[in-house]
Amino acid sequence: MTGIPREVLIALHETDGIGRISIANILQCGKAKGIGSLRHSADFLAGDWRDMGLSASQAAGIVANLRYDAIERRHGVHEEREIGLVTYLDDVYPELLRQIADPPWVMYHKGNWELVHNPTIAIVGTRLATGYGRKVTEDISEGCAQRMTVVSGLARGIDAAAHYGALRARYGTIAVLAGEVDRCYPPENKALYRELSNNGLIVSESPPGTILRPGLFPLRNRIIAGLSYGVIVVEAAQKSGALITADLALGYDRDVFIVPGQITSPRSKGALEYFRKGANPVLDETDIFQAYSHRLPASDIHSSSVQTSKQLGSQPENWTDAERLVYRLLLDNPCTIDELVTRSGMTFGHLHSVLLSLLIKRRIHQQPGSVYHVL
Template structure:
């Protein structure tokens, strides 16, 4: 990694870990090309970017080199590794979603995040039927090479991890807590096993207190890492349905294990079936969709230098990014015009535009109008 890239990476981690600074603020700083020289910026510069005095004070402290060095030393001693959206190994599918995490923390086998994966989610108050189905489906799919992604919650999530843990595909646990904290505590043994044999991953910085708002953020990562999401026993309004909604926004497949129409735990899944989700009677209903992914390499090479240095404007762009870039070559366009001309969903379009902004191929003007650089 070149020095400018390393500097921007470290500054990105500092921003992500600064209390009160969220995803949109970081995007605004990126758009203003303020990441590389962040340490040299003064209070007035940050005020001009819309930061409050409290945010500025916390950020300037976090950007200090000794604070950054101490942070990384602490993580290394704890076995925690840090990955940013600028890094080559950042999961490709996760990069594609709207509001992809700027920074993720992990313990274990990162290669599992690049493998063909399916999410299996459902209620914490699972029936014995639901737990058995989740574990059996997970084991059968993982035995064929699909990695199973879930959220380490009690109930369906736990059964899904248990089924996949010792199979070929393995399992990824996406945590709402920091990656060094197990929640719920009853899953401590499973948490340790996944850390040793699978992958623990979280967007939440170490030292952050758990609060309810972290769970929906976790759910979008489960959806983002997965080719599709399988819902097993989910009541209306459950977190599993939030994950399914995130998966739909990210153009992922939705599967549902049917349950009794008289059971409140089946109500959410049955509504998804009404909306067009694919019913799952056995693992073949899932595997038939993804066998093609199991026969080709998933090791996508990504050069972080290409985020920061344009070179050939079309070099290292995805087909979607190339399509948007070519539209903007003609003249600046608003996001509504880009959606109409490209035919992309707004979720995918936001993801593509963010990637082009980070790669310094385009610029965002006031009013969500974009032009090429």
């Protein structure tokens, strides 16, 4: 897109008063002037930044934030707080998120970043969930997580139930926070937060030091929708924040699914009305797998290949999940890279790096026509 250095993008993102739109304009500006024009942006003076549309105070802010000591300080904070960073410029940036109109420029994370490359489904709903809502959320989420990673917002009620359910199954779960990635909000979900940082993934667009404010929640919701093939809404009263996520998903041309509930329940009404906007009913995970059958790994792959690998006992412990998945797919049948993209749900970029790693480890072999098979 542009020749802007990664460090400059992070500095722009972390400069108070420079918003997402301003950064989009700067990237656009760099693009218009040709790749490379922003290469030396680290050395820009305030006037250069003002030429790119920033105000005087914005320009002063970014110049200060690109000084050597400021960069060092940022690095120090990220390291000390053990926060990972992925920018829009990185190959490992989630492909689905890249497609939305206003992607986050920088994502902070804790836990296993690889989860973003799995097939993903969001499950959201009201914080004031009923017992029914929490129960069916856990069940559906656990079911979905057999073949997809469940994305939600760590809120009370439906979100928490979605994370708990998904943690019980293989593909796990991603929490998208509104505030700092290393601060649990709401505090009562602390145990869940710890579980997610050990066995899942926590991401946020908010730089360390961000003060949590209401306006961050709808922004967070766009990331939940943007990361996911589709959004399941379990219970949501009219005007519930979960419906913002549903609206965003429709805006991104993603699917919205509704878990039926009683039409007289105020906790269900808002969600049920999305049937009128073309949302699909979900009774259990099979409805979701059916909707994405062409994008998911075959259902029997897991159970059968878990057995296979146990029998073989030959997959080293240090393999990544992605390597294991690709190896298992190839165990069944030699595949082209196109077929693997479809069956693994990975992006080309990610799959390419996984195949390379397996080739280097001499576990697979590439035949003419880019057909891969196991050795």
